[in-house]
Amino acid sequence: xxxxxxxxxxxxxxxxxxxxxxxxxxxxxxxxxxxxxxxxxxxxxxxxxxxxxxxxxxxxxxxxxxxxxxxxxxxxxxxxxxxxxxxxxxxxxxxxxxxxxxxxxxxxxxxxxxxxxxxxxxxxxxxxxxxxxxxxxxxxxxxxxxxxxxxxxxxxxxxxxxxxxxxxxxxxxxxxxxxxxxxxxxxxxxxxxxxxxxxxxxxx
Amino acid sequence: xxxxxxxxxxxxxxxxxxxxxxxxxxxxxxxxxxxxxxxxxxxxxxxxxxxxxxxxxxxxxxxxxxxxxxxxxxxxxxxxxxxxxxxxxxxxxxxxxxxxxxxxxxxxxxxxxxxxxxxxxxxxxxxxxxxxxxxxxxxxxxxxxxxxxxxxxxxxxxxxxxxxxxxxxxxxxxxxxxxxxxxxxxxxxxxxxxxxxxxxxxxx
DNA sequence: TCCTTTCCGTAACAAGCGTTACCGTAGCAG
DNA sequence: CTGCTACGGTAACGCTTGTTACGGAAAGGA
Numbered sequence: 001x002x003x004x005x006x007x008x009x010x011x012x013x014x015x016x017x018x019x020x021x022x023x024x025x026x027x028x029x030x031x032x033x034x035x036x037x038x039x040x041x042x043x044x045x046x047x048x049x050x051x052x053x054x055x056x057x058x059x060x061x062x063x064x065x066x067x068x069x070x071x072x073x074x075x076x077x078x079x080x081x082x083x084x085x086x087x088x089x090x091x092x093x094x095x096x097x098x099x100x101x102x103x104x105x106x107x108x109x110x111x112x113x114x115x116x117x118x119x120x121x122x123x124x125x126x127x128x129x130x131x132x133x134x135x136x137x138x139x140x141x142x143x144x145x146x147x148x149x150x151x152x153x154x155x156x157x158x159x160x161x162x163x164x165x166x167x168x169x170x171x172x173x174x175x176x177x178x179x180x181x182x183x184x185x186x187x188x189x190x191x192x193x194x195x196x197x198x199x200x201x202x203x204x
Numbered sequence: 205x206x207x208x209x210x211x212x213x214x215x216x217x218x219x220x221x222x223x224x225x226x227x228x229x230x231x232x233x234x235x236x237x238x239x240x241x242x243x244x245x246x247x248x249x250x251x252x253x254x255x256x257x258x259x260x261x262x263x264x265x266x267x268x269x270x271x272x273x274x275x276x277x278x279x280x281x282x283x284x285x286x287x288x289x290x291x292x293x294x295x296x297x298x299x300x301x302x303x304x305x306x307x308x309x310x311x312x313x314x315x316x317x318x319x320x321x322x323x324x325x326x327x328x329x330x331x332x333x334x335x336x337x338x339x340x341x342x343x344x345x346x347x348x349x350x351x352x353x354x355x356x357x358x359x360x361x362x363x364x365x366x367x368x369x370x371x372x373x374x375x376x377x378x379x380x381x382x383x384x385x386x387x388x389x390x391x392x393x394x395x396x397x398x399x400x401x402x403x404x405x406x407x408x
Numbered sequence: 409t410c411c412t413t414t415c416c417g418t419a420a421c422a423a424g425c426g427t428t429a430c431c432g433t434a435g436c437a438g
Numbered sequence: 439c440t441g442c443t444a445c446g447g448t449a450a451c452g453c454t455t456g457t458t459a460c461g462g463a464a465a466g467g468a
Contacts, residue, residue, distance in 0.1 A: 002412065002414055002415085002465045002466050002467085003463090003464055004414080004465085005416095025319055026315065026316070026319025026320075027231060027232070027315055027316075028231070028232070028316075028319060029319060031454080031455065032457090033454090033455085033456095041417085042417050043417090043418095043456085044415090044417050044418075045416055047416095047456090048415075048416065052456080052457080104318050107311075107314060107318060110311060110315070110370065110373075110374055111230065111231055111311050111312055111315030112315075113374055114230050114311060114312065114373060114374065115229055115231070115232065115233055116230070120374060123375070124375045127378065128375075151383070152390065155379065155383055156364065156387040156390065158371070159364050159367035159371055159387060160363050160364045160367055161367070162367040162371060163362070163363035163365070163366040163367025163368070164363045164367070166366060166367065167362070167363055167366060169314075170317055170318065170324060170328065170331070171327070171328045171332075174328070174331065174335065174359075175359065175363075179356065179359055182356050183356060183359060183363060186356065186360065187360065206434075206436050206437085206443045207433090207434055207445055208436090208444080208445090209446090235424080235426085236426065236427090237425085237426095245446080245447085246446075247447090248445090248446045248447050248448075249446055249447080251427070252446065256427080257426060257427090
């Protein structure tokens with residue numbers, strides 16, 4: 001049995017390349033040749049690893065979801081309480097340079113999803129998964145809230161965060177990190193208006 | 205002087221067609237032929253009305269901005285006080301079917317702006333104009349607030365609204381009109397916590 | 409060492425894109 | 439009615455796209 005390959009590694013390599021191309025060339029620049037060049041191979045390998053371009057796109061979309069899920073899990077696990085976890089999860093889209101890139105990719109996939117049913121399905125699944133996570137954390141923060149209130153707070157928080165991500169992707173100057181942080185903090189402060197036991201922020 | 209045409213009307217017709225194609229075929233489906241077919245003509249007229257595809261895109265982008273500005277002006281003028289104006293302006297993206305289309309178009313242009321400098325410039329200008337409008341109304345609602353607080357509230361509101369617009373464009377089921385309305389109302393309630401003189405909502 | 413089998417780079421394909429050149433034609437002046 | 443001129447539909451161009459077919463090369467078994 002001659003010359004075996006690591007299919008999994010190839011698919012991940014190509015998905016990463018897809019991600020990078022999408023980040024700095026946008027959706028119209030996402031061509032198989034661009035992906036191949038970024039991955040350091042030719043379109044031959046791309047078409048052997050994925051049957052079609054759409055399969056590559058869907059796999060890259062899944063990869064984006066996996067990454068955010070892994071990071072959210074890590075942020076959640078590293079936080080001592082539910083408040084900190086919620087803050088970390090919602091803020092994990094503001095870390096550094098790599099994340100602005102992720103926002104750009106997210107916007108690209110979103111725009112593509114508006115005209116592609118499969119991509120739209122994955123977008124919805126990912127966003128609802130994110131909603132469920134945030135809702136769980138909000139519920140942990142405010143156990144006495146009704147379902148309606150939980151629902152509203154969750155979707156408000158998610159909308160705020162995604163809005164910030166979208167807007168900062170197109171205009172980083174108008175939405176600097178400090179503004180984003182402050183907006184998030186103010187929104188999170190809504191979750192604990194009565195009791196002010198201890199400071200949630202770890203630093204000044 | 206034979207056979208004169210109404211250039212302005214042609215440009216508007218084509219921009220509208222561009223808008224419609226972008227709304228239901230997405231960015232990759234936005235071709236000159238598709239625009240021409242939607243406008244009921246051929247690519248010949250398109251290329252006579254606009255020198256290039258990018259010029260058409262930019263004009264369509266300007267048209268989108270003009271429409272939202274006109275509608276915001278109308279919403280503002282029809283409101284008796286600053287609170288109502290702010291609510292109307294922020295809510296003007298949730299009216300009916302035509303508006304979901306507008307959100308989709310907005311997302312499409314945003315994604316295109318991530319890889320096109322001129323489109324990005326117009327996006328920034330439009331968003332900053334919107335920020336200025338909201339900030340002016342917030343300032344009218346809360347005259348005693350500091351600049352920092354104004355800035356934060358303004359950008360939080362805009363982020364929330366744009367986030368809702370983006371999310372509802374891709375998943376209308378998860379973000380129904382009532383949720384959006386409630387989220388906006390709750391965010392606006394932040395602007396007047398101390399005095400509770402009269403109800404702001406006009407109807408049930 | 410040689411053979412076999414899988415891999416993947418090369419190169420071609422048809423289709424679609426934005427763009428261009430051309431010419432029939434429709435409308436006004438005389 | 440005739441002639442002129444700008445308009446815009448037609449069709450082609452060159453280019454890039456996704457996709458496919460093919461052949462050389464590399465790695466494990468005999």
